[in-house]
Amino acid sequence: MLTIIPDIHANLTLLDSCLAAAKGSRPAFLGDFIDAGKAPKFTPDDRVVLERVRGLIDSGEALAVMGNHELNAILFHRTGNDGKPLRAHIQKNIDQHQSFVDAFGIGTPEAIEWTTWFLSTLPLWHEADGFRLIHACWSEPEIEVIRARRPDGRLQPEDLPEIAREDTEFGRAVKLITSGREVPLPEGYSFLDKGNHSRHEVRLSWWREGGSWRSAALSVPDRNSLPDAPLPAEVATPAYPDDAPPVFVGHYKMDLNPRLENDRVLCLDYPEAPCVYHWQGETRLTAAHIQPLQRRTSKLADNPLISTGYGVFIFKIVFRTARVDAEAVRDAMGLEPQYREDDPGGAYFSWSPTGTKRGDDETIVWGLHHALPEGIHHRILWEQSRY
Numbered sequence: 001m002l003t004i005i006p007d008i009h010a011n012l013t014l015l016d017s018c019l020a021a022a023k024g025s026r027p028a029f030l031g032d033f034i035d036a037g038k039a040p041k042f043t044p045d046d047r048v049v050l051e052r053v054r055g056l057i058d059s060g061e062a063l064a065v066m067g068n069h070e071l072n073a074i075l076f077h078r079t080g081n082d083g084k085p086l087r088a089h090i091q092k093n094i095d096q097h098q099s100f101v102d103a104f105g106i107g108t109p110e111a112i113e114w115t116t117w118f119l120s121t122l123p124l125w126h127e128a129d130g131f132r133l134i135h136a137c138w139s140e141p142e143i144e145v146i147r148a149r150r151p152d153g154r155l156q157p158e159d160l161p162e163i164a165r166e167d168t169e170f171g172r173a174v175k176l177i178t179s180g181r182e183v184p185l186p187e188g189y190s191f192l193d194k195g196n197h198s199r200h201e202v203r204l205s206w207w208r209e210g211g212s213w214r215s216a217a218l219s220v221p222d223r224n225s226l227p228d229a230p231l232p233a234e235v236a237t238p239a240y241p242d243d244a245p246p247v248f249v250g251h252y253k254m255d256l257n258p259r260l261e262n263d264r265v266l267c268l269d270y271p272e273a274p275c276v277y278h279w280q281g282e283t284r285l286t287a288a289h290i291q292p293l294q295r296r297t298s299k300l301a302d303n304p305l306i307s308t309g310y311g312v313f314i315f316k317i318v319f320r321t322a323r324v325d326a327e328a329v330r331d332a333m334g335l336e337p338q339y340r341e342d343d344p345g346g347a348y349f350s351w352s353p354t355g356t357k358r359g360d361d362e363t364i365v366w367g368l369h370h371a372l373p374e375g376i377h378h379r380i381l382w383e384q385s386r387y
C-alpha cells in the first residue's frame, strides 16, 4: 500500500500530518518540498522538511518525483556559460524561492549540495506496479522525448541550459511535465484571477472530460468569462488513455475540497484542504481513498445545513445577479430572489442542489453555470461545504 503525498512547500506541520496518515504504508511524494511562497500562514522550515524527506527517500522507505520548485532551485543556484544564473534572480523568482534562500543562501555550498541531491535523486516521473507519479502532467509524447535521452527520468547537469532556455523539444518537454500547460486565451478574452488581476493566459487541466475552455480551466473564479468553445487541438492535451495505470499529480493549487474528477488521474494539491491518497492497488481510483487531513472551515458555520446523511455532505451557494435578470433566474431555476436595500441593482439567490455527494462541490459550482439561463452574469458570494 502507498500513501501519496502532494506538495509540502516547506510546511513541517503538514509533512508531519501526511506522514502520520501514511503510517503503515509507503509514502510517495509528488515533489515541491520547498518554497513556502509569499506570506505563508506558517513558519517555513525548508531545512527540516528536506532533511526528513531525504532520510526517507535515500533509505528507500519513500518514493518521490521532482516538482517544478526543485527544478527551479537547481537552475537558480547554477550559472550558464555566460556566468548568469540559469534561472534569473529577478524579484518574482526570489520571492517564490525566499524560504529556501533564507535557509541556505544563494549559490552557497549548502544550496548546491541540496540542489545536487534534487538533480541526482528525484526523477521527473515514477512508474511501477500499476501506478504513476508525476508532478504536473503525464503527457506521453513529452515523456517519450525525455525517456529517449534519460530512460530513468533523472536529469543530468548538461541538460540544464536547454531546460532553462526552453528552446529545444527536450527543454520544453521537461517544462511541460513539471509545470503543466498554460496557454494564451483567444484574442479578446481575459479573466480576473483571485487577486483581481486581469489574465490572458489560463492553466488547463488535462484530466477533465469535455475539453472546452470552461471545463478545462483551473483557478478561474468566473468561468463564464472564458470562451464557450472546445479547446483547439493545438492546446488540448490528448485524453489520458483509459487502459493506462492511474496517475497522481500535485502542483495545481486546487480550490474547495479534495475530489475525484477522473478515476484515472487525481490531483491531490489542495492547499486550503490538504489530503493524501491511500492507494491499495486499484486500477480505478476511488474518492473513498482520499483522506482529508484538515477540514476547510466553513464561512457561515451556523447557517442551517443540508445533509445527505451519508457522508454528511452539506452544500449551499448564495449568488448575485443583476436585478433585471431576477425573473429569468426565478423561472429557470425556481428560486425566489431576495433584494437588499443597499444594492438596488442586485438580486440574491440561495441555491441548495440536492442529491449531491461528498467531494462534489466544484461540480456543483460548475452545475450552477449550467443551471443559469445563458448570458446572465452572476457572482458567487459564498459557498459552503463540509464533510
Ligand SMILES: [Mn+2]
Residues within 6 Å of the ligand: 007, 032, 067, 068, 069, 135, 250, 251, 252
Ligand atoms: Mn508545483
